[in-house]
Amino acid sequence: MSRLTDHLIVISFDCLSSLDFPMLEELPHFQEILQKGSYCKNVETIYPSVTYPCHATIVTGNYPKKHGVINNTLLQPGKNSPDWYWHRHHIKGTTLYDEAKKAGMTTAAFLWPVTAKADIDYNMPEIFANRPWHHQIAVSLRNGSPLHQLEMNRRFGHIRKGLSQPELDDFVLESTVQTIKMKKPNLLLVHFTDLDTQRHYNGFSSKEALSAIRRHDTRLGRIINALKESGIYEHSTIVALGDHSALDESKAVKPNVLLRENGLITVNNQGKVLDWKVYCKSCDGSAYIYVKDKLNSSILKTTRELLDRLVSDSNNGIEKVLTGEEAGMKGADDQAAFMIEAAQGYYFKEGLEGDYIDTITPEDVKEKRYTLASHGYSPEKENYTTILMMAGKGIRSNAILPSMHLVDEGPTFAHLLGISLGNTDGQIIKELLTV
DSSP: OOOSOSEEEEEEETTOOGGGHHHHTTSHHHHHHHHHSEEEEEEEOOSSOOHHHHHHHHHHOSOHHHHSOOSSBOOOTTOSSOOBSOBGGGSOSOOHHHHHHHTTOOEEEESOTTOBTOOOSEEEOOOOOOSTTOOHHHHHHHHSOHHHHHHHHHHHGGGOOTTOTTHHHHHHHHHHHHHHHHHOOSEEEEEEOHHHHHHHHHOTTOHHHHHHHHHHHHHHHHHHHHHHHTTOGGGEEEEEEOSOOOEEEEEEEOHHHHHHHTTSEEEOTTOOEEEESEEEEEOSSEEEEEESOTTOHHHHHHHHHHHHHHHTSGGGOEEEEEEHHHHHHTTSOTTSSEEEEEOTEEEEOOOOSSOSEEEOOHHHHHTTSSOSEEOOOOTTSTTOOEEEEEEETTBOSSOBOSOEEGGGHHHHHHHHTTOOOOSOSSOOOGGGBOO
């Protein structure tokens, strides 16, 4: 298969929504991509629409059920800070960066989810110190490319303030620009989370979120300039995309409180989970309901009756209950017994204490107990699509696709690089390509 481009630069602006499109049209660097290339402003995301499953989908062309990254965090009942799906081994099957590396291309990734320990030439994985005895830099070095990360930290580490935004994205930007100039990778994956953070803690349409979009435009411009300064701009394809949208919420729903009250979760005096028969695993706007013994028909019946009672009253914050099989048909984890979808204005937490529903206060948000906007909701929610825009080598000018799916992105990117992801859930969108 012949390559349509020499350098594929994929920039993920986490939580970029179709609703942002009118603003992007007015910003100079997004405008440059839109006017020069092709786009779809109605990309349907996956279920559950959270960051790690979305990014695994982008590089595999598959739904979560198939690629295996079915949530952001692992099922670890009662753990205050569960581990995330950080590592490459969580993804079943091949990826865009695996196939590019096999084809002899140079690969690079900056804070791209699920890339810890991946075979990427210049890799700064998204992973954080999740144990009291862990140090952030050591954890990053151990799970990525140590020498390259040390060089980026030496040059730009002063910019970063832990994981806080916008400083983290500014550090990632400088590392990306430097890597383009030094290494000229054939495949570059970069993940910016500034907008996602601002929407979580300030609300979807907050001034902080709008400021983040303007910062993203500046970041996009810096990357475009780096390609020009490196002499590879004419041989490059630039992709700017979102992974999901977000919805404002004002109430946090804690189904585990009711599961505990019904004797389905057992805790000690300190609130630590000793055992569980049923557990609600949050995906923010949706949640999996796992039953430890799925052959126990009595537990399944009890759980279903409890969920049906909750969904019958809209004040309980649950819009819909799916069986595991129905969730699997939408691409989610079919090993869950059930999946629940939050009603507008609600999202799910895994807390075991207090009330079943908490009204979110400014103090909650300040202390980062709760957020003001989240994702994870069904892609069928209204005004919940995201965006894909592409320009440069191999991309048609002024092709506007009315709609597509997140699973289509991986196969399309692979086609640009002259490689294949094999039998995927998505398809190559040839309407965007010159061939």
